[in-house]
Amino acid sequence: MKTCIYNVMILTMNAKQDVIENGYVVFEDEKIVELGEGSYTGVCDEMIDGAGDILMPGMINTHTHTGMIPFRSLGDDCKDRLRRYLFPLESACMNDSLVYHSAKYAIAEMLLAGVTTFVDMYYFEDEVAKATDEMGARAFLGETIIDFATCDSDCAYGGYEYCKWFIPKWLNHPRITPFPAPHATNTNSAEMLQKANELAQKYEVPISLHVAEMDYEMQHFKDTYGKTPIQFLDDLQLLHPHLLAAHCIHVNEEDRILMQKRKCSVAHCIGSNTKAAKGVAPVKEMLALGIPVGLGTDGPASGNTLDILTQFKLFANFHKCEHRDRSLFPSKEIVALGTIQAAKTLRLEKEIGSIEVGKKADLVLIETHSVNMFPIYDPYAALVYSANASNVKTVFVDGKCLVKDKQLVNDSLDALRNNLKEAMQTFIQKATHFSIEEDGAK
Amino acid sequence: MKTCIYNVMILTMNAKQDVIENGYVVFEDEKIVELGEGSYTGVCDEMIDGAGDILMPGMINTHTHTGMIPFRSLGDDCKDRLRRYLFPLESACMNDSLVYHSAKYAIAEMLLAGVTTFVDMYYFEDEVAKATDEMGARAFLGETIIDFATCDSDCAYGGYEYCKWFIPKWLNHPRITPFPAPHATNTNSAEMLQKANELAQKYEVPISLHVAEMDYEMQHFKDTYGKTPIQFLDDLQLLHPHLLAAHCIHVNEEDRILMQKRKCSVAHCIGSNTKAAKGVAPVKEMLALGIPVGLGTDGPASGNTLDILTQFKLFANFHKCEHRDRSLFPSKEIVALGTIQAAKTLRLEKEIGSIEVGKKADLVLIETHSVNMFPIYDPYAALVYSANASNVKTVFVDGKCLVKDKQLVNDSLDALRNNLKEAMQTFIQKATHFSIEEDGAK
Incomplete structure (x- = not known):
């Protein structure tokens, strides 16, 4: 399985902190195999248009x-x-x-x-x-x-x-x-x-x-x-x-x-x-x-x-x-x-933390279409001072797409929340009683 | 025009900071005319179900x-x-x-x-x-x-x-x-x-x-x-x-x-x-x-x-x-x-800043369905420590609905951004040159 994310700004986070204003990243199974500036001319199983997005390491x-x-x-x-x-x-x-x-x-x-x-x-x-x-x-x-x-x-x-x-x-x-x-x-x-x-x-x-x-x-x-x-x-x-x-x-x-x-x-x-x-x-x-x-x-x-x-x-x-x-x-x-x-x-800097050939395809696309993300002169500043978690659009771990268009790919958030709620029933009762006792003791 | 938001948790922000766990707020034109606990039994032009939301003053x-x-x-x-x-x-x-x-x-x-x-x-x-x-x-x-x-x-x-x-x-x-x-x-x-x-x-x-x-x-x-x-x-x-x-x-x-x-x-x-x-x-x-x-x-x-x-x-x-x-x-x-x-x-505490009868209907619904908003023992803590702007769902000013389901009601954000982009053309050129000169001068 070979995937290409193209037409995207890339924060490589490599040793020189290279930023590719418009480029592509290709990964095969769990590994990044190619990246560069401009258009990608090869053939992939999946092509993802990253127009308007910032691609950063997970x-x-x-x-x-x-x-x-x-x-x-x-x-x-x-x-x-x-x-x-x-x-x-x-x-x-x-x-x-x-x-x-x-x-x-x-x-x-x-x-x-x-x-x-x-x-x-x-x-x-x-x-x-x-x-x-x-x-x-x-x-x-x-x-x-x-x-x-x-x-x-x-x-x-x-x-x-x-x-x-x-x-x-x-x-x-x-x-x-x-x-x-x-x-x-x-x-x-x-x-x-x-x-x-x-x-x-x-x-x-x-x-x-x-x-x-x-x-x-x-x-x-x-x-x-x-x-x-x-x-x-x-x-x-x-x-x-x-x-x-x-x-x-x-x-x-x-x-x-x-x-x-x-x-x-x-x-x-x-x-x-x-x-x-x-x-x-x-x-x-x-x-x-x-x-x-x-x-x-x-x-x-x-x-x-x-x-x-x-x-x-x-x-x-x-x-x-x-x-x-x-x-x-x-x-x-x-x-x-x-x-x-x-x-x-984590002594894992040879595997993750940057977008480089040979590294794991742990990748994140941040959208810049939301109101808080315009304009962007400095993509790092946009991430630090403007972005919040809701701007995260697509996420890959080990080359597998786990979040797409801001939704979990393999799970329903509602189902996860409901399961947790059910498991929490006793906890909530005790926590509430405990809070009241603590308040009384103050 | 009379609107009711019901089935909602209300942070009144009144002098006693009353929280209504499940209640309703009714506003007519720009003013709040009624609020209370439990179900609303009157008649309104519009009924908004606030289930799972927190209603707070703008x-x-x-x-x-x-x-x-x-x-x-x-x-x-x-x-x-x-x-x-x-x-x-x-x-x-x-x-x-x-x-x-x-x-x-x-x-x-x-x-x-x-x-x-x-x-x-x-x-x-x-x-x-x-x-x-x-x-x-x-x-x-x-x-x-x-x-x-x-x-x-x-x-x-x-x-x-x-x-x-x-x-x-x-x-x-x-x-x-x-x-x-x-x-x-x-x-x-x-x-x-x-x-x-x-x-x-x-x-x-x-x-x-x-x-x-x-x-x-x-x-x-x-x-x-x-x-x-x-x-x-x-x-x-x-x-x-x-x-x-x-x-x-x-x-x-x-x-x-x-x-x-x-x-x-x-x-x-x-x-x-x-x-x-x-x-x-x-x-x-x-x-x-x-x-x-x-x-x-x-x-x-x-x-x-x-x-x-x-x-x-x-x-x-x-x-x-x-x-x-x-x-x-x-x-x-x-x-x-x-x-x-x-x-x-602003010396405007008799008009805005809390949800009370006679005040302006400047109201905000915060959804608690997003992943960051569960669980909530203390709605104030959820607002301070968990929430971000993307949790804002519906907004009224002077009784008029200006944001609904996280979208502007009367404007297209894309159009506003495009108009601003166009007006910014010269600014961006000068800003970019200016940054380069500044960097050179360092």
């Missing part, structure tokens, strides 16, 4: 929790929400079916928004893997390991045992990479962090956890060890090229130098971090040291929507304002953080 | 420049863009036809995004008034007064002469309020500021200008007068209940107390201010003193999109993060800043 969401759609818009403005809302409700009502249907819905949301690869951390991650396999997305899926009994384990650290069968089960899937995901630096013992790390190394998969995110986490490490979480992880030999550290809001200069030396990567969640009033991670400083940084939405409980386009705008405004420099992070650098730079955080 | 954009659509995505990340890009290009290529077609397009964009009232400042404001009249929106339209010759005047302060005929011409229009708009504190003489103010008072219309926005503006007033711009305006008697001061990023505690005493209002443009790296205005502190604050997008050159929903999210994240308090500004307070609080800045 966007990459480096940190989310697809099982958490049921939490969206619940207690958003509540203090210490993680420990007050999320942990108790997860213990009380999360189950395999709810995670499965939530993941399907979340993946649909990401595909419709042009996100073709995502990194997930949650419970019942085998269900997320099934959902990902069925939906056709590309994903890194981490089973959470934490120091208390959870919805998918009746003892502490059950996620570690889960990983032992979950990782080999999905290891050879063409689009799925399973990995162990210790919850955070302060919710795992040093011993468990090392064991999880050894498991990741045994299977040659990444490891990811929440790092330097919480004020109380920072205080805990200072009080207990006189260290930062980054120093603590380094002492345990967890800082290495296959660590994707989520958040890293509170990393000081010494931390950053350590991260540079150890070549670990960062999933930066500007929307979630700022909505939760935690602060702005020092991304300018990390990038200056060559630390790979990708953008993440965080889960729908924290970042609400799962599209990377919203993160582009938030990233631009927060980092420019933080440094009082409007010329910092011109929009083409920001689009890179959602594509090729994000691919580097 | 949103209010308290600061924009509708003539500037041609600038969108041009030189976004360029330092001192106002003086390097905007002023020279305006002088070189702005004309009446371009402003007219730009304003029509911008008003279409706002209506499609649920913005029913806007405050504009630009040149050729008579053209904006014609466009507003034709499109059916509600607007406050300010002709710019500035200390140099402009595209609509061959001498300095031509806008003042323009106001003398422009204001009386539109003064009695049912949806349009004309006003004088001195450009900024530092681009007008003290004498001209006073003359503009007297003109506003003569016609009993507001006055609006850019205040305490620029670092160089602050420095200028400090060096020249040993004052802040707010103190300077107060000495000229420009601080009063009919002043809408745009931006007010750099207002200190003394300034704020003066503003409180004089009962002036603020148009807060969080997206534009932070994208330009200027800083975050002290809105928490202003609101604590009872200073009316509304949200504004700024022009499409600065804020890029003209929808208030985007400002909701930026407002939440920036102000929460600034104060390191995620519970600050719960989403229902933020929605108020785009509706009833914004109406107060």
